[in-house]
Amino acid sequence: MSRxxxxxxxxxxxxxVDFQISRILYQNGFYSRSIFFxxxxxxxxxxxxxxxxxxxxxxxxxxxxxxxxxxxxxxxLDEILxxxxxxxxxxxxxxxxxxxxxxxxxxxxxxxxxESDAMKSLTCSEVIFNRLKQFLDDRLQA
Numbered sequence: 001m002s003r004x005x006x007x008x009x010x011x012x013x014x015x016x017v018d019f020q021i022s023r024i025l026y027q028n029g030f031y032s033r034s035i036f037f038x039x040x041x042x043x044x045x046x047x048x049x050x051x052x053x054x055x056x057x058x059x060x061x062x063x064x065x066x067x068x069x070x071x072x073x074x075x076x077l078d079e080i081l082x083x084x085x086x087x088x089x090x091x092x093x094x095x096x097x098x099x100x101x102x103x104x105x106x107x108x109x110x111x112x113x114x115e116s117d118a119m120k121s122l123t124c125s126e127v128i129f130n131r132l133k134q135f136l137d138d139r140l141q142a
Contacts, residue, residue: 011048015041031118032109036094038125039087045132083124
C-alpha cells in the first residue's frame with residue numbers, strides 16, 4: 001500500500017472515532033463538544049480524501065481546497081460542501097469561551113449550544129462522513 005493510502009486510512013479511522021464520539025456526547029447532553037467532534041470527523045475524512053492526492057493540509061477550513069481538488073470526481077459535492085460550511089462556521093466557538101470583545105457577553109459554549117444545534121451538526125457530519133467514507137473506501141481497496 002502506498003504511503004498516501006496509509007495516511008488516508010489513518011485519517012479515516014480517526015474520523016470514524018470522532019464521528020462515534022460526537023454521537024455519544026450528543027446522547028449525553030454535551031452539545032458543544034458533540035458539535036466539535038462532528039466537525040473533527042468531517043475534517044478528518046476530507047483530509048483522508050486529500051491524502052489520496054498527496055495533499056496534506058494542517059488548516060481546519062478545507063472546503064475551498066477540497067472543492068477545487070474534487071470538483072469533478074465526487075457526486076453530490078455541493079451538498080457535502082454545504083454541510084462542511086455549516087460545521088466550519090462553529091470553529092473555536094464549540095470549544096473555547098470567547099471574551100475578546102468587551103462589549104459582548106462572554107460566550108460559554110457548554111451553556112450556549114442547544115440540542116438542536118448539536119443535532120444539526122451531527123446531521124451535517126453524517127452527510128459528509130457517509131458519502132466520503134464510501135468514496136474513500138472504494139479507492140483504498142483499489
